Amino acid sequence: MSHHESPIRQQWVQNTDYYTQITEDVCRPIEAKPNLKWLAAFGLSFLVLCLFVGAVAWTIWEGIGAWGLNKTVGWAFDITNFVFWVGIGHAGTLISAVLLLFRQAWRNSINRATEAMTIFAVICAGMFPIIHMGRPWLGLWFLPMPNTRGSLWVNFNSPLLWDVFAISTYFSVSLVFWYLGMMPDFGALRDRLRKKGQKIAAKIFATLAFGWDGSMRTWSRYEIITLILAGLATPLVLSVHSIVSMDFATAVIPGWHTTIFPPYFVAGAIFSGFGMVQTLLIIQRAVYKHENYITMDHMESIAKIVIATGSLVGLAYMTEFFIAWYSGSIWERYTFVNRAFGPLGWSYWIMFSCNVITPQLFWFRKIRTNMFITFIISIFINIGMWFERFVIIVTSLHRDFLPSSWSMYTPTWVEASILIGSFGLFFTFYFLFAKYLPTINMFEVKAILKNPKQPKHTMEETVNN
Amino acid sequence: MSSKSYLLGKFWHPDHVMDALRQLRDMGVKAQDVFGPFPIHEIEPLLDIKRTRLTVAAFCYGALGALTAITMISLIYGAIWPMNIGGKPFLPFPDYVPITFEMTVLFAAHGTILTFFIVSEYYPGKKEFLMDDRQTDDVFVIAIDKDKVAASAISDVNGVFTKTGAFEVTEKEV
Numbered sequence: 001m002s003h004h005e006s007p008i009r010q011q012w013v014q015n016t017d018y019y020t021q022i023t024e025d026v027c028r029p030i031e032a033k034p035n036l037k038w039l040a041a042f043g044l045s046f047l048v049l050c051l052f053v054g055a056v057a058w059t060i061w062e063g064i065g066a067w068g069l070n071k072t073v074g075w076a077f078d079i080t081n082f083v084f085w086v087g088i089g090h091a092g093t094l095i096s097a098v099l100l101l102f103r104q105a106w107r108n109s110i111n112r113a114t115e116a117m118t119i120f121a122v123i124c125a126g127m128f129p130i131i132h133m134g135r136p137w138l139g140l141w142f143l144p145m146p147n148t149r150g151s152l153w154v155n156f157n158s159p160l161l162w163d164v165f166a167i168s169t170y171f172s173v174s175l176v177f178w179y180l181g182m183m184p185d186f187g188a189l190r191d192r193l194r195k196k197g198q199k200i201a202a203k204i205f206a207t208l209a210f211g212w213d214g215s216m217r218t219w220s221r222y223e224i225i226t227l228i229l230a231g232l233a234t235p236l237v238l239s240v241h242s243i244v245s246m247d248f249a250t251a252v253i254p255g256w257h258t259t260i261f262p263p264y265f266v267a268g269a270i271f272s273g274f275g276m277v278q279t280l281l282i283i284q285r286a287v288y289k290h291e292n293y294i295t296m297d298h299m300e301s302i303a304k305i306v307i308a309t310g311s312l313v314g315l316a317y318m319t320e321f322f323i324a325w326y327s328g329s330i331w332e333r334y335t336f337v338n339r340a341f342g343p344l345g346w347s348y349w350i351m352f353s354c355n356v357i358t359p360q361l362f363w364f365r366k367i368r369t370n371m372f373i374t375f376i377i378s379i380f381i382n383i384g385m386w387f388e389r390f391v392i393i394v395t396s397l398h399r400d401f402l403p404s405s406w407s408m409y410t411p412t413w414v415e416a417s418i419l420i421g422s423f424g425l426f427f428t429f430y431f432l433f434a435k436y437l438p439t440i441n442m443f444e445v446k447a448i449l450k451n452p453k454q455p456k457h458t459m460e461e462t463v464n465n
Numbered sequence: 466m467s468s469k470s471y472l473l474g475k476f477w478h479p480d481h482v483m484d485a486l487r488q489l490r491d492m493g494v495k496a497q498d499v500f501g502p503f504p505i506h507e508i509e510p511l512l513d514i515k516r517t518r519l520t521v522a523a524f525c526y527g528a529l530g531a532l533t534a535i536t537m538i539s540l541i542y543g544a545i546w547p548m549n550i551g552g553k554p555f556l557p558f559p560d561y562v563p564i565t566f567e568m569t570v571l572f573a574a575h576g577t578i579l580t581f582f583i584v585s586e587y588y589p590g591k592k593e594f595l596m597d598d599r600q601t602d603d604v605f606v607i608a609i610d611k612d613k614v615a616a617s618a619i620s621d622v623n624g625v626f627t628k629t630g631a632f633e634v635t636e637k638e639v
Contacts, residue, residue, distance in 0.1 A: 019502060019603035144541060153546040156538050157553070162563040169567040173574040180578060187593065188502065188601040195598060210582065211591025214600050218585050219504035221517045225581045228523045232570050239570075243563050446603075447503040455603050458477045458632035 010297040012105050012445075017453040019446045022293070023188055026440045029288055030189065031196065037287070038435055045427035052421020055414050056131055064134040066414045072407035073397045077415040078132035079247075080389040081422055084272070085125035086167065086244055087265075087385060090237055091273025092118025093174055096181070097233035100226065106301050108444035109293040113284060114277050115178040116437070120429040121276070122171045124422045129163070131418070159246035166243040170236055177229050184222075185438040187212030241269040248392065254335040255396030258323065264316035268388060271309035271355070274302055275381030280430070282375045284439060293440050296369050303362040303374065306381065310359030313388075317352065331401060339395040343408065351391050354384020470611040471497065472619065473596055473635050474626030475604055479505045481630035482605045486511040488625045489607075494614055500596055501605040519584075523577040530572025534565040596637060611636065 016022060034042075059066050069076055092114040099107035130136045142164045144154050154161050186209035193202035212218075245265035248256035278299070285294040324336040340348045358380045361367045368374065399406045433439070476482050482499060489496060490511055499505070499512060509516070538561050542548070547555045582588065596606040607626070614622060626634045 020599075023502075023602050144537065153541050153548075155548065155550070156542055156564060157550060157557060157560045159563075162567075165564045165567040165571075169571040173570060176574065176578050183587075184502075184601065190593070191595070191598045191601045206593070207590045209593065210587035210589055211593045212587070212601070213594040214500045214502060215594070216499040216501065216505065216508050216512055217514055218587075219501075220509055220514050221519060221581060221585060223504055224517050224519050225577060228520060228577055229574055232523070232527075232574050235566075236570050239563065239566055246563075443503040452478065454477050454632075457599075458475075458604070 010106075010295070011450065012109065012293075012295065012297065013449050014292045014295050016292050016449060018455050019449065019452055020455055022440075022442050022445050022449070023192065025288075025290065025293070026185075026438045026442050027189060027192055029434070030436060030438065031193065031198065031201075034435060038431065042428065042431040042435075045424050045431055048421055048424025049428045050421075050424070051417050052424050055417035055421055056127075058414055059131060059418070060134075060136065062414075064132070066412060068410045068412045068415060070407050070409070072400065072405050073394060073409040075132075075393050075397065076390075076409050077411050077419055078128050080386065080393055081419055082125050082128035082132075083244055083265075083389040083393075084386045085121045085128070085422065085426075086241065087269035087272040087389075088276045089118045089121035089125060089170070089174075089273065090241060090266075090269035091277050092116070092121075093170075093177070093233050093237045094270055094273065095277070096177060097230040097237065100230040101234060105448050106298050108448055109290075109440050110277070110281060110298060110302075111444070112178075112181065112437075112441045113280060113434075113439050114273075115174065115181065116430065116433045116439075117276060117280060118174050118273075119171070119178055120426050120433070121273075122167065122174065123429065124426050126167055126171065127422070127425070129160075129167075159243060159250050162243045163247060166240045170240045173229070173233060173236060177233060180222075180225070180229070181441060182438065183209055183212050184214065184443045185441065186210075187214065188442055189438065238266055241265045248396075253396050253400060254324075254329065254331040255339065255392065258320060260316060260319055260323070264313070264320075267309050267312035267316065268355075268385060271306065271313050271359075272381065272385035274306050274309065275378045275385065278302055278306070278374055278378035279382065282371050282378070284434065286371070288434075288439065290440060293445055299371065299374060300365075300368045303368040306359050307362045310355060310381070314352075314356035317356065335396055335399070338399050339391060342395065342399065344391070344395050344398065347387050348391050348395065351384050351387040354380045355388060358384070469639060471596065471637050471639060472609040472611050472614065472622055473633075473637055474607040474609075474623075474629075474631040475597055475633040475635070476607070476629075476631050477604060478630065479503075479605060482607060483508065483511070485607055485625055485629035485631070488629060489609075489622065492618070492621060492625065494609060494618065494622055497608045497610045497613075499605060499607050500594075500600040502601055502603060505605075517584075519577055519581060522580045523573045526576030526580075527569045527573035529576070530568040530570070531565050533572065534568035535561060538564060594639070596639070607631075 013022075067077070092111075095107050095114045096111040130139050133139060141149075141152075142154060142161065186205045190202050190205040190209050193205060242262035242265065245261035249258060249261040251257060281294055281299070281302070285291050321336050324332045327333075339345070358377050361373075361377060367377075394409050398409055474485055476485070479501065482501070482505060486496060486499070486508065496512060499508065508514075539556060543556045596608055597604050600606050609622060611619070623634045
């Protein structure tokens with residue numbers, strides 16, 4: 001740890017002189033009673049979650065026939081939502097693991113919230129493969145275990161099964177990584193709440209803290225295990241969306257059967273994840289007044305990653321087109337022309353403008369540092385990335401090899417409700433997190449605080465001594 | 466570590482902790498532990514902390530995960546329930562890679578974390594070892610086992626604490 005203050009490098013923690021100020025700023029919302037704004041936001045999310053539950057219940061009661069699918073378009077909103085939410089779930093681990101390995105100090109104040117985002121997004125994602133089975137109680141057939149179904153085992157050649165392993169590993173590893181990161185902060189909350197006389201809350205955090213005491217012997221091990229987990233999670237992030245892309249890439253459908261998919265999907269996932277990170281952090285820093293920890297430099301760094309990944313995604317769109325032409329395959333060529341200029345072409349252009357053109361605005365510093373415009377752009381990215389998956393899935397399916405089986409797809413109210421409702425599920429979890437858990441990793445931010453001042457309480461004691 | 470007496474030096478700045486530990490080392494006094502709100506880098510040699518072998522554990526768990534995956538898939542696919550899918554081979558090893566990788570990560574991550582909890586003796590509801598209730602907030606505490614310091618050296622130890630910037634020098638029975 002260095003306490004040297006560089007004159008040229010950005011300060012990732014601003015206007016903060018005391019370690020305890022960080023504790024205070026992060027713990028204040030947890031200690032306060034829920035205010036009206038939070039209750040309204042949480043209530044609205046919960047209502048939308050109810051819509052999700054209702055629409056899913058209707059789907060299970062009525063069957064998949066409640067959706068607008070047909071023989072030609074067998075996957076639409078369901079898998080679009082799945083891939084969209086898994087993608088969102090990629091930024092958190094990228095920030096907590098990859099940026100840790102690269103020793104990027106700016107990750108320290110945003111990793112907690114983005115990891116939470118990852119967990120909740122993966123929960124949302126995990127719903128869709130189960131829902132789209134129509135009979136979710138048969139979901140356990142996906143588990144490779146001895147059974148009485150005539151020893152019917154799962155197909156280890158299938159990317160759909162790889163998905164089961166990838167998503168469940170990703171979810172459980174991200175969850176423990178997140179929890180482990182919170183243990184020292186739970187310890188801090190325990191001691192703070194105990195002093196404030198909030199006994200029940202202190203007891204809860206004491207249980208969650210596992211007896212954390214800040215011993216340097218533990219810290220030493222703790223840092224190593226964080227590195228180990230980061231080392232494991234980094235290839236995991238890349239593997240998960242690569243495997244998701246193989247759901248499509250290993251098929252023979254034109255528009256899906258492309259080797260570019262794994263890197264293209266990973267770049268897209270990071271892009272969409274960072275879009276959502278922008279949306280959430282802009283709200284957090286404004287509502288909780290966390291501008292000293294989530295500084296303008298943080299928001300600029302995120303915007304730069306958005307430019308980079310957005311450009312990669314744009315490159316992938318163009319490469320796909322080029323390869324479709326260069327392949328000489330008439331089906332491949334037709335699929336791509338149809339994708340951009342066919343009856344669903346509008347969705348392609350929404351995708352293209354939101355994902356390729358909009359993020360380029362971040363090249364301008366004035367736009368990067370304007371939180372209102374950044375917020376709007378981040379919403380565009382979220383919309384664009386949802387449409388990317390819609391375009392890949394639906395436009396590739398709706399006009400396949402046989403013109404006699406060509407079809408159109410129109411979603412029903414049930415599918416639309418499930419999509420909107422999934423945001424309710426996400427934000428219900430997220431608002432609970434934002435209210436009851438430390439949204440900023442206190443100990444990591446304290447560790448990068450340059451030139452701290454002596455706390456007043458210690459000065460008084462020095463005088464008393 | 467129960468019912469022992471500790472000499473405590475409480476600091477507000479991590480650099481002061483390092484200064485104190487260096488001077489104590491020169492005096493031949495070893496600190497039992499240091500508690501603080503965040504890790505102080507390069508403190509390990511001053512506290513005689515050996516590099517953890519968690520990395521070795523992680524490798525072993527990972528290897529176990531990989532072996533479990535390969536054994537499971539080979540047994541199921543090659544022996545128990547061979548499936549003829551388009552006449553393709555019964556043991557398609559390239560297809561095993563994704564699941565083997567995921568199982569490697571799954572075993573390595575959870576196994577290592579479990580080992581960390583076990584070696585650190587952390588479990589839900591464990592009573593914390595607090596020298597000062599601000600040690601998780603903004604105070605660093607150097608704890609020295611009083612029994613391991615000669616009675617004549619106690620005042621010297623306290624002197625080092627004061628000289629290096631401790632705001633409080635005290636003793637505590639834990």
